Amino acid sequence: MEFRILALSGGGYRGLYTIAVLKHIEQQAGRPIGQCFDMIAGTSIGGIIAIGLALGKTAEDIEQVFLKRGEDIFPRSNWKLGRIVSRLRKPFGAKYRNRELRKAIEEVIGDRALIADAQTRLLIPAVNMSDGQVQMFKTPHHERLTWDRNLLAADVAMATSAAPYFFPMASIKNSNYVDGGIVANAPDLCALHEAIHFCGQEIENIHILSVGTTSSKFSLPNSLGRDLGAFAWLRKDRLLSTVMTSQQQLVHFMMTHHLKDRYLRIDREPSSEQTSDLGLDIANEKRRATLLGLAEGSYRSFTASTQLKAFLDHRPALLDFREGLA
Incomplete structure (x- = not known):
């Protein structure tokens, strides 16, 4: 029996x-897109x-x-002094406050919804900086997966989207x-991996629709030289963009080998002019x-x-994951 997954990449405001x-x-x-999948995975x-x-949105x-x-989440000052103050603050704290991000998240998913309220299996990656481990937040779709069910969905959304440098940790x-x-x-x-090891699926039955954020490639001109310091790497999101896009390329390569024509990736590579016009x-x-x-166009x-x-x-x-909530 077919098992179909929707996988959504991270990419800041390019998620639009x-x-x-x-x-x-x-x-x-002709129906909510979440109803077309057995599992939905998403990062950031x-x-x-x-x-x-x-959750049915x-x-x-x-x-x-x-x-x-x-523009509330990522405010840009039109006042020259405001931009200067913002730049001076960056080395000592996150670039943006996360208050507006929280408001947007709660507008999308509500402020009381729990992970167990999901109607579809969920897989949401984050990194736990308190114990130095990768964290995969999940619905209780396996008997061993009980820890996350009572978590507020908005808290999990904040965790997966707390981009270093841009936002405080969640x-x-x-x-x-x-x-x-x-x-x-x-x-x-x-x-x-989740579908095979926690949902009991055979790889031959798994199909994945993957949607990107127009950030499939990132490169630097040789004219920048080789000896880049912290400021140069942080400027224009170079370090984070390198991490993101190199991961995506590797995953796309491996998924194509694993699933062949059962893997469909939708993404768009912007022109050089468009790339310079976009940002996280x-x-x-x-x-x-x-x-x-x-x-x-995609x-x-x-x-x-x-x-x-x-799909x-x-x-x-x-x-219905709510049965048996503690």
Whole structure:
């Protein structure tokens, strides 16, 4: 029996591309896109989307929050002195406060929803900095998976999206967490492992639809030289972009070998002009228009795809993880 997974990459505000692609796909499906999958995995902004979809939210509703809240989450001062003060603060704290991020997350998934309220299996990567271990937040879809069920979904969303340098670490119980993109910016391989080892699936039955964030490649010109210091690596998100994109390339390569034509990746490589216009934390009107245009172009490329249609025709039973809550 087929087991179909939706895997959503991280990428800061470029996640607007992800949710816009999903909105177009959802319109083709004629029902909430989360209902088409047996599991949804997501990292960082992809994790926020994944949790929202698993809780029954529509892609269109989530997109509206991103459009409305983007500039609140990633504010840009139009006042020259304000920009100077912001730059001076960066070495001593996170670039942004996470208050507006929390508001946006709660608007997407609510402030009381629990992980066990999800209607679809969830897998959400983060890194626990208090004990130095990778953390995979999960619905209780296996008898051994009971720890996360009572966690607030909004807390988990904050943990997977707490990007170092950009936001403060997120706290759950007695542990501090940073963005899952540090370890699994593309959670596809983690989801494959989960399906096999915790959901009892044979690899021949697993199909994965993976959606990126227009950040499949990142390179530096040789003119920058080889001896880059901390400032040069942090400038223009170079270090984080290198970590994210190199992970994604490796995962895509391995997934193609593992699943062959049962793996469908939707992403768009921006032109050099568009790349210079985009950023992990740029959310103004022009950037929004660029991301929405890229999403529309990507969807058009897959409209007639029989692979995509097979995902949309899939109708798994909605799950209820709430029984037996402590």
